[in-house]
Amino acid sequence: MDRQRLEGVLKALGPGLLFAAAAVGVSHLVQSTRAGASYGLSMVGLIVLANLTKYPAFRFGPEYVAATGTSLLEGYRRQGRWALWVYLAVTLVTMFTIQAAVTVVTAGLTIALFGKASPVLVSAALLAICLVMLRLGEFRWLDRITKVLVAVFTVCTLMATGLALGRVDWAEGLLPDFTAGATGGAVFNPITVAFAVALVGWMPAPIDLAVWQSLWTLARRKDTGHSATLEQARVDFHIGYVASAVLALCFVAMGAGVMHNSGRTFSESAGKFASEVVGLYTETLGSSAGLVVGVCALAVMFSTTLTVVDGFPRALTALIARFGGAETPHEMSGTEAARRNYWMSAVVLALGSITILGVFLTSLKAFVDLATTLSFLTAPVLSALNHRVIHAPEVGDEFRPGPGLRTFSLGCIAFHTLFALFYLYTAYVM
Numbered sequence: 001m002d003r004q005r006l007e008g009v010l011k012a013l014g015p016g017l018l019f020a021a022a023a024v025g026v027s028h029l030v031q032s033t034r035a036g037a038s039y040g041l042s043m044v045g046l047i048v049l050a051n052l053t054k055y056p057a058f059r060f061g062p063e064y065v066a067a068t069g070t071s072l073l074e075g076y077r078r079q080g081r082w083a084l085w086v087y088l089a090v091t092l093v094t095m096f097t098i099q100a101a102v103t104v105v106t107a108g109l110t111i112a113l114f115g116k117a118s119p120v121l122v123s124a125a126l127l128a129i130c131l132v133m134l135r136l137g138e139f140r141w142l143d144r145i146t147k148v149l150v151a152v153f154t155v156c157t158l159m160a161t162g163l164a165l166g167r168v169d170w171a172e173g174l175l176p177d178f179t180a181g182a183t184g185g186a187v188f189n190p191i192t193v194a195f196a197v198a199l200v201g202w203m204p205a206p207i208d209l210a211v212w213q214s215l216w217t218l219a220r221r222k223d224t225g226h227s228a229t230l231e232q233a234r235v236d237f238h239i240g241y242v243a244s245a246v247l248a249l250c251f252v253a254m255g256a257g258v259m260h261n262s263g264r265t266f267s268e269s270a271g272k273f274a275s276e277v278v279g280l281y282t283e284t285l286g287s288s289a290g291l292v293v294g295v296c297a298l299a300v301m302f303s304t305t306l307t308v309v310d311g312f313p314r315a316l317t318a319l320i321a322r323f324g325g326a327e328t329p330h331e332m333s334g335t336e337a338a339r340r341n342y343w344m345s346a347v348v349l350a351l352g353s354i355t356i357l358g359v360f361l362t363s364l365k366a367f368v369d370l371a372t373t374l375s376f377l378t379a380p381v382l383s384a385l386n387h388r389v390i391h392a393p394e395v396g397d398e399f400r401p402g403p404g405l406r407t408f409s410l411g412c413i414a415f416h417t418l419f420a421l422f423y424l425y426t427a428y429v430m
Contacts, residue, residue: 012228015216016240023244025304027202036255045175050203056409057383060390061210062233067399069329072214075389097371100353106301130309149303156296161250164257198369201376204244212311313345
């Protein structure tokens, strides 16, 4: 890559790292670690498959921006107002559980590292800190702070994984056995199926993030004045996407190496769960490794909390604007009405999430599984929308996927649909 191309990529670099920060949270620290602890390496194949089958839906977000100069939500609007209503329904169903889940895990890690406190109160404090940071620095602070956190948790995760690799049982298979442990004449073990669904739901992230990344791409352009080309948008996307996939495998390996067959079970409490995770690493690999894991985990989860606090209000603000009319290329969303809608959405998101935690949080694992399962069930709908949008008339032929990627995208949508039906069958019919 010549110097000019490299400079262009560096100017465009940011939305992909924000994607990684939002993705590498509960799905990795909690779900991937649990997968390794409970199933060894047998969930690795499913994690790879989840990343592969969600790839087209996520890739189409930044590519649509490069092709049209508008966000993915404008693409939804062009499909018909029904598409906006679908996205609104999916967002309202998942936003509070997603925000509550990532925040309470961050609170649990904070408590594990700094002392005992109420998970709900710590969650409220973390949300307040995120809101203040976004209020003071807006997208500029979000972009800069997240880049630092991504660098920290990537280095720490790779170090911790290297320490745990020697303890991994490499003789185990890489695919889950959904029939193992089935009882009562059932063919499939519903516990294994339910966990696999919860794992895939946020692996590497909910499909909602495709819309967020398109909006972050536009915000990055406004911040720097640089409009990313298709090539630059793809490079930025692939850096974040590949990094999140690799880090998912790291957490599985750490869980398999340190916790699998340890005879230990995780607590249902957010604070205790986090302290047990860090404690197991400390006992097995030494106090220095425990500190590395603790710093890594907190950096992971705070970056996720911060990006989610921004992502949902940003998406809702753009959604309200799209109900009002078309988005013009290079539109700047800095109007007073847009800022008011953003902060109203952010406050509602924070209050709703804290209310859910205060009223319904009895089990961290059950709560996380609920949030991830809801995202899993809505994935086929949003994936299908993204596929339609990237093939819409406003997208030039040079920006559309080739025959191979188009076919692969349709196959991925079919896979997620069939997997969702399979889950519903095992959960409610068997």
